[in-house]
Amino acid sequence: MITVNYFKNFDQIVSRGNRRMRTEAMEILNAGLLMADPGKATHDLVKLKGKTLFIGEKQYPLSSVSKIYVIGAGKATFPIAKALDIILGKHITEGIVTCKEGQEGTLEQISLRLASHPIPDEKGMAASEEILSLAEKTGPGDLVFSCITGGSSALMPLPVPEITLEDKKKANKLLLTCGANIIEINSVRKHLSRIKGGRLAQAVHPEALLINITVSDVIGDPLDYITDPTVPDTSSFEDAKKTMDKYELWDQMPLSVSNYLRNPPLERETPKSLDFHRIENYIIVPGDAACLGAEQKAKELGYQTMILSTVFEGESRELGRSFGFIAKEILLNSRPLNTPCAFIGGGETVVTIQNGKQVGSGGPNQEFAIGAALEIKELKNVVVAGLDTDGTDGPTTYAGGISDETSVSRGLEIGIDLFSSLQKHDVSNALASMGDILITGNTGTNVNDLKIMLIRGKEV
Numbered sequence: 001m002i003t004v005n006y007f008k009n010f011d012q013i014v015s016r017g018n019r020r021m022r023t024e025a026m027e028i029l030n031a032g033l034l035m036a037d038p039g040k041a042t043h044d045l046v047k048l049k050g051k052t053l054f055i056g057e058k059q060y061p062l063s064s065v066s067k068i069y070v071i072g073a074g075k076a077t078f079p080i081a082k083a084l085d086i087i088l089g090k091h092i093t094e095g096i097v098t099c100k101e102g103q104e105g106t107l108e109q110i111s112l113r114l115a116s117h118p119i120p121d122e123k124g125m126a127a128s129e130e131i132l133s134l135a136e137k138t139g140p141g142d143l144v145f146s147c148i149t150g151g152s153s154a155l156m157p158l159p160v161p162e163i164t165l166e167d168k169k170k171a172n173k174l175l176l177t178c179g180a181n182i183i184e185i186n187s188v189r190k191h192l193s194r195i196k197g198g199r200l201a202q203a204v205h206p207e208a209l210l211i212n213i214t215v216s217d218v219i220g221d222p223l224d225y226i227t228d229p230t231v232p233d234t235s236s237f238e239d240a241k242k243t244m245d246k247y248e249l250w251d252q253m254p255l256s257v258s259n260y261l262r263n264p265p266l267e268r269e270t271p272k273s274l275d276f277h278r279i280e281n282y283i284i285v286p287g288d289a290a291c292l293g294a295e296q297k298a299k300e301l302g303y304q305t306m307i308l309s310t311v312f313e314g315e316s317r318e319l320g321r322s323f324g325f326i327a328k329e330i331l332l333n334s335r336p337l338n339t340p341c342a343f344i345g346g347g348e349t350v351v352t353i354q355n356g357k358q359v360g361s362g363g364p365n366q367e368f369a370i371g372a373a374l375e376i377k378e379l380k381n382v383v384v385a386g387l388d389t390d391g392t393d394g395p396t397t398y399a400g401g402i403s404d405e406t407s408v409s410r411g412l413e414i415g416i417d418l419f420s421s422l423q424k425h426d427v428s429n430a431l432a433s434m435g436d437i438l439i440t441g442n443t444g445t446n447v448n449d450l451k452i453m454l455i456r457g458k459e460v
Contacts, residue, residue, distance in 0.1 A: 006033045006391075007399075009439045016435055017406040021383040021454050025402060028297045028342070028452055029387050029438075035293025036389055036445040038149070038215045039079030041284035045213065046087050053088075053143075055211060056282065062091065066141035070095030070110050071131050071200075073124075073156040074149030075117065075390040076215040076285075076446040078103050081110050081147055096134055097147060098127040098155045100392075103442055118176060118395055119169050120157035128158040128195055132203055140207035146200075148227040150217030150446035151390065153186060156229065158195040160260065160268065167254035168192060176395070178247040179352035181313055182218055186225050187239040190270055192257065197270030200229035201277055210279045216287040217390075217446045219311045219347055223281055231281065233270035237261065290389050290450040291346040298342035303454065305342045310448065312347030316364035317371035317422055319349050320384065323453045324375020327382045330455050339457040346448040351394060353425060360426025363394025365449055366437070369401030370422050370430065372453070377408040381456040387438060390446035399438040400449075401431045410434055 007013065007026060014023045046055055053060040068091050070084055081097045085107050095110030100117045115124030138144055148156075159168040171192065175185045190197035204210050214227040223231045240261055244250050250258050288310040295305045308326075312319055326343060329335060349364045365386030372384035385402040386393075393400045411418050411434055421430035431437040 004034060006030055006440045006443055007438065008441060012435050013402060013438070017410065018381060018383055018404040021381060021456060022402065022404065024301050025383045025385050025452060025454055027301070028294045029385060029450060031297030032290035032294035032387070032450045033389060033443055033445060035296070036285050036289040036447045037079065038076050038285050038445055039083050042080045042083035042213060043087070045282055045284055046084065048087050060143065064141070065143045066139065067093040068143045068145070069093055069134060069138060070097065070145045070147065071134060072147035073098040073131070073152040074147070074446065075100050075151035075442065076149035076444060077147045078105060079444045080149070080213055081107055084145055084147070085109055094134060096127065096131050098124060098131070100151060100155065100442060115155050117151050117154040117392070119172060120154045120165065122165065124155050125157050125165055128156045131156070132158065132195055132200065135200055135203035138205040138208045140205060142205065142208040144204055144208050144210045146210060146212045146227065146230045147214065148212070148229055149215045150226070152229065153189050153196070156195060159192055160194055162260050163192055163256045167256045170254050171257045174249060174252055177351070177353040178249060179350055180243055180247055181350065182348055183225055184243040184246070186228065187235040188243050188261070190228055190233060190235060191237050191240045191261065191264065196229050197233040198229065198231060198274060199270065201231065201274050201279065202271060204277065206277050208278065210277060212279065212281045214283055215285040215446055216283050217348070217448055218287060219313070219448065221283055221287050226283070231279065232272055232274050235270070237264040237269060285445065285447055287448040288346050289447050291344050294344050294450055294452055298344070303340050303342035304337045305344065306337060308343055308345045310346040312345050312349055312451070314349055316349040316351055316367040316386070319451070320368040320371025320386070321375050323384055323451070324372045327376050327379055327453060327455055331379055331457055339455050341455050343453040345451040348448060351425065360424060360429050361396050362425050362427035363388065363396050363398065363400070365393045365400030365451070366398065366427040366431055367422060368451060369403045369436070370418050370427050373403035373407040373418055376403070376405050379405050380458065381405070382453065384453045385438070385451070387450045389443060389448070389450055391440040391443040396428050398428055399440040401427070401438060402436050407434065407436060
């Protein structure tokens with residue numbers, strides 16, 4: 001029984017196709033999101049007992065703390081800020097966090113700003129100025145909580161003076177559709193910013209204590225790609241140039257961006273060390289949390305489980321086809337598992353738009369679901385689903401997609417050719433028309449994508 005249901009269209013999803021297995025798939029996806037809840041994780045990490053603040057195993061008498069500040073931005077930032085708001089209450093001197101438009105809920109001691117994602121906007125830029133100014137107000141003995149999570153690259157835009165916000169928007173859109181992974185994308189974005197790549201940490205007083213509480217949405221949980229404004233940067237201008245070279249972006253980018261990266265001011269290289277600052281880091285929810293929650297639920301439902309990988313990258317549609325090939329191997333040869341079995345994957349796959357051409361809309365997890373649908377159309381009792389854990393798959397308002405052996409035929413019945421939809425990158429319209437689109441709204445978390453496949457074969 002689901003106690004917390006993240007899916008707004010749960011009943012619609014399980015009312016068509018392979019109903020039993022779709023219900024199980026949705027329960028598994030839901031369990032993955034529950035495992036990745038940053039609010040609960042923050043309450044587990046931070047506790048106030050009398051006049052002593054506990055952060056993990058460390059103790060901080062409030063008498064030794066001058067002021068407490070909270071700063072942050074990201075798609076999983078609100079639950080962390082809310083937890084701190086509840087735990088610390090009026091002990092918080094001041095705070096500002098920026099969340100994605102549509103974020104529900106209120107904060108008492110922390111100012112909440114809303115801005116656009118994945119393309120940055122003026123509201124996000126204004127909030128970034130406020131956050132930077134707040135960091136500069138800190139002094140000796142202060143305690144600064146930073147809750148920066150995935151999505152902060154768009155929600156915390158503060159470009160260098162040579163580049164306008166409008167050019168930064170264009171650069172961001174190109175980076176998100178060129179096929180680059182998040183490490184490559186952020187190597188460019190950090191070097192176009194006045195606040196990213198450790199620069200926000202530099203603004204915090206060196207005798208203050210900076211506590212980073214974050215959620216990982218990057219493979220391998222590298223801190224400087226999760227909470228990069230408040231930790232040292234491992235990338236360089238040279239890395240940014242390599243990304244521009246690899247994806248042939250120089251001539252596509254706004255001239256101001258290309259000119260700046262071709263001849264970058266060396267004094268603006270991001271800090272590689274912040275040893276003179278007091279910084280402590282806590283990844284309260286790792287990138288593979290949703291996969292682990294999904295696996296646990298699948299076992300409860302009677303499935304043999306296998307986590308194929310938590311570090312998937314590359315083209316989403318091709319990974320979907322690969323899941324389909326695995327299904328065929330299971331049903332033909334009972335390997336590597338016997339039915340009923342569940343395969344689980346995580347990571348950050350991409351959609352590459354050739355020469356910027358796109359007829360409709362879609363996202364990586366939606367393309368994954370359709371890629372799989374094309375391969376499992378003649379199989380029995382197979383369900384595949386892809387979920388962006390923050391509730392926003394690519395530049396859409398949808399969280400992902402689900403498919404089963406009936407998807408291709410059901411599409412044709414209403415005039416939808418899934419192969420054609422995939423070729424045109426018009427997958428959102430196709431899945432929505434078929435009732436196979438996943439809708440959650442903002443989930444409050446943001447870990448690596450979750451991809452699952454359930455196989456029961458002849459047993460159903």
